[in-house]
Amino acid sequence: NIPSGAPAELGAFLSLNIMMLNDSQISQAPIDFIEKEFCNAEWAIKLQAEHLSLQFDEMIDTYLKERKNDVIQVLERIFKNLEGNNFDWNNQGKLEKGILVTRDLSPADLVQFKDSNFAGFITDFGSLTSHTAIVGRNLDIPAVVGVTNARQIIRDDEIIIDGLQGVIIVNPDKLVLNEYKKRKKEWQESRQKLRSIRKNVTISQDGISVELLANIEVPEDVDDVKYNNADGVGLFRSEFLFLSKDNHIASEEEQFQAYLQVIKAMKKLPVTIRTADLGADKNPQWNATHGAADNPALGLTGIRLSLAEQGFFRLQLRAILRASYFGKVQIMFPMISSSWELKQAIHQLDLVKEELREEHIAFDENIKIGSMIEVPAAALSLKGILEQVDFISIGTNDLIQYLLAIDRNDESVNYLYDPLHPAVIKLLNHVIQSANKEQVPVSICGELAGNVKLTRLLLGIGLRKFSMHSANILNVKNIILNTNIAELESLVSKILRSENRDKIYDYVEKLNQDLNLF
Ligand code: PEP
Ligand code: MG
Numbered sequence: 128n129i130p131s132g133a134p135a136e137l138g139a140f141l142s143l144n145i146m147m148l149n150d151s152q153i154s155q156a157p158i159d160f161i162e163k164e165f166c167n168a169e170w171a172i173k174l175q176a177e178h179l180s181l182q183f184d185e186m187i188d189t190y191l192k193e194r195k196n197d198v199i200q201v202l203e204r205i206f207k208n209l210e211g212n213n214f215d216w217n218n219q220g221k222l223e224k225g226i227l228v229t230r231d232l233s234p235a236d237l238v239q240f241k242d243s244n245f246a247g248f249i250t251d252f253g254s255l256t257s258h259t260a261i262v263g264r265n266l267d268i269p270a271v272v273g274v275t276n277a278r279q280i281i282r283d284d285e286i287i288i289d290g291l292q293g294v295i296i297v298n299p300d301k302l303v304l305n306e307y308k309k310r311k312k313e314w315q316e317s318r319q320k321l322r323s324i325r326k327n328v329t330i331s332q333d334g335i336s337v338e339l340l341a342n343i344e345v346p347e348d349v350d351d352v353k354y355n356n357a358d359g360v361g362l363f364r365s366e367f368l369f370l371s372k373d374n375h376i377a378s379e380e381e382q383f384q385a386y387l388q389v390i391k392a393m394k395k396l397p398v399t400i401r402t403a404d405l406g407a408d409k410n411p412q413w414n415a416t417h418g419a420a421d422n423p424a425l426g427l428t429g430i431r432l433s434l435a436e437q438g439f440f441r442l443q444l445r446a447i448l449r450a451s452y453f454g455k456v457q458i459m460f461p462m463i464s465s466s467w468e469l470k471q472a473i474h475q476l477d478l479v480k481e482e483l484r485e486e487h488i489a490f491d492e493n494i495k496i497g498s499m500i501e502v503p504a505a506a507l508s509l510k511g512i513l514e515q516v517d518f519i520s521i522g523t524n525d526l527i528q529y530l531l532a533i534d535r536n537d538e539s540v541n542y543l544y545d546p547l548h549p550a551v552i553k554l555l556n557h558v559i560q561s562a563n564k565e566q567v568p569v570s571i572c573g574e575l576a577g578n579v580k581l582t583r584l585l586l587g588i589g590l591r592k593f594s595m596h597s598a599n600i601l602n603v604k605n606i607i608l609n610t611n612i613a614e615l616e617s618l619v620s621k622i623l624r625s626e627n628r629d630k631i632y633d634y635v636e637k638l639n640q641d642l643n644l645f
Contacts, residue, residue: 147201152179165278166229169209169244176202184373226288228281234258234344234409235370240268247288249277249295254541256524256574258408262344264574265596271295273538321601325356329604331586332611339604340399340594342572346388351597359397361520361594362459362572363389365443366403374412376439382446390454397455399497399520399594400447402440402472404429404461408536424534429462429499430472437475444479451491459497459520464504466511473515501525501573506558513565520594521558523573527551546575547635549626556588556623563589570594582606583638587619606642 147153156178157171164171176199183195224246231252232240237259240248247269253259254273263270269290280297287296287307291314296303329337340361341352345368352360368377368385377385390398405411406428420426433440447458460472473496483490496515500506501522512519523546528535530550533543545551555571562569570592575581577595579602585593586607593603615638622634 143197144201147198148205153198153201153205164230166227167225169206170227170229172202172206172209173243176206181373226286228277228286230278232259233370234262235367237262237266237268240266247290249274249281249286249288251275251277252536252538254536254538254544256528256544257536261524261574261596264598265342265344265348267598273541275538318601321605324601324604324608325354327604327608329358329607331607332609333613335586335591335612337586337607338570338592339600340397340570340572340592341597341600342594343389343597346385348597349389349392353392355597355600357396357597357600359399359455360389360393361399361570361592363398363400364404365400366405366409369403369405369411370409376411376413379442379446379449382443383449386447386450386456387453390450390456393454395455397457397495399457399459400450401459401461401499402430402433402443402447404499406432424528430460430468431462433460434468434471434475440475441479441482444476445483448476448479448483448490448494449488451494452489456491457495457497457518459499459518461499461522462502462525463498463500463512464502465508466515469498469512469515499572500558501529503530503554506554509558509561513562513567516567518568518570519558519562521555521569521571521573523551523555523571523575526554526573530554545628546578546581547628547631549628549631552584552588552622552631555585559589568592577603579603579606579642580635580639583610583615584619584622584635586610586612587615587638588623609642 152175157168157175160166160171160174161168164174166174179198179202180195183191183198224244227245227248229248229250231250232248240263248263249270250259250272251274252272257272260270260272263272269288271288271290271293274295277295281295284297285299287299287303289296289307289310296307299307329339331337338358340359341348341355341357342362342364343349343352343360344364349360363386365382368382386398386400405414406426407423410423414427414432427435433443444458447456450456451458458476460469463469463472476496480490495517497518497520498505498512498516499522500509500512500519501524503526505512506521506526524535527533527544527546527548531543531545531548533540535544559569569590570576571585571590572594574595575585576593577599579599582593582603583606595603618634618638622631625631625634
């Protein structure tokens with residue numbers, strides 16, 4: 128009912144809204160999403176809003192373009208109504224929020240996940256080192272990925288997600304529920320306890336200092352970095368600035384502001400900004416043609432894309448260099464496969480430096496330059512790379528993918544993704560020893576660095592800089608504080624000599640036997 132005294136336009140406005148509600152783009156498309164994705168209604172509305180929003184943005188007619196807000200508002204109202212009708216989880220004494228069970232999520236979806244009404248997610252696709260899983264971990268969201276048939280099996284059920292073990296329990300009975308409540312409490316308590324070592328310096332029992340750095344995706348992550356008292360940012364995955372849903376390419380100024388936010392928060396501590404590592408599963412819409420290649424992980428990704436799109440690359444280099452004036456910035460190039468490719472990237476950087484000098488724009492003239500080592504060819508021909516850089520960082524996620532020929536996003540070969548494969552251990556040992564010999568600082572910024580089961584092995588092969596998502600820093604620190612590195616030597620040399628998988632696993636277990644690892 129239209130209230131009396133309401134403006135005359137209200138009737139017309141409501142009729143328009145009703146027309147929109149009846150349009151198949153609103154009445155049918157979300158249903159199609161639900162059927163296709165097995166997602167819930169709120170998520171389907173959200174997806175359709177994004178889809179329509181993109182279509183409006185592409186319109187040339189400015190009048191029509193401006194109708195975008197009307198349509199989005201209608202969708203937002205449906206969304207709010209759906210939320211309002213939600214099951215009251217709190218009153219049921221269950222979880223506070225729902226759990227999203229879906230086919231897959233993109234890394235960009237996840238960045239927005241924290242503000243959504245979901246407490247965790249389960250996907251049929253993906254694997255532990257996919258960027259979706261990495262971002263989920265960074266955001267501290269409970270998740271199990273690569274389940275294959277979750278959408279078929281799970282309906283409107285009560286679910287436990289045990290992200291630590293990769294276990295999902297559907298409709299648990301009272302006994303299981305109580306057991307998990309206990310485990311959750313213990314886990315929270317152990318985290319609480321770790322808070323007491325936040326301010327401790329990271330030093331092993333035999334007096335060896337270790338640096339613990341943080342990986343971030345978006346500037347807001349820096350709050351957790353500070354909270355966990357990291358020694359700096361070891362990896363800022365800047366590509367997330369270019370993965371927004373609306374296909375917007377962050378301008379130089381927007382990038383500059385994003386970098387500045389992190390740099391200012393970190394004060395004098397180093398902030399390692401990796402130039403955009405786009406492509407494969409982090410492909411922006413504007414690169415759709417390249418992204419559709421048969422083997423995108425072997426295609427135009429990382430530095431290759433930046434060198435192919437020099438205008439884009441130089442804009443980013445300008446923004447990073449300008450930001451470098453305000454703190455301790457380091458610049459790092461992803462997916463380098465040879466010393467001559469690195470040379471090209473550094474050449475672009477030199478050109479941009481020259482440009483800024485001519486424009487009298489200040490930047491850090493001594494900015495440190497680093498290379499990711501994540502392509503086996505680079506790991507095996509390090510000399511020419513080490514000569515050109517101030518530091519290197521090993522990207523074990525990709526290094527393992529390319530070394531073992533296993534797609535890091537493909538759940539069907541996930542079981543082969545083995546950080547303890549002798550080839551991986553030998554190659555890591557080679558890179559770390561070579562860098563240490565040349566006195567070029569070396570870190571690991573792949574997921575391995577935050578895996579507490581591998582901390583001692585990595586210390587044993589000479590790693591002294593670990594970069595990981597903030598939530599893992601205190602766990603790794605705790606291990607280092609409880610480790611005498613010299614005592615690891617004999618087991619580590621056995622691991623390095625062995626090619627027997629079972630033995631390697633046994634030795635690693637022995638390395639950790641006095642620790643109570645979750
Ligand atoms: C890696 O490959 O290990 C890495 C740190 O980079 P990303 O996970 O972003 O590919
Ligand atoms: Mg990588």
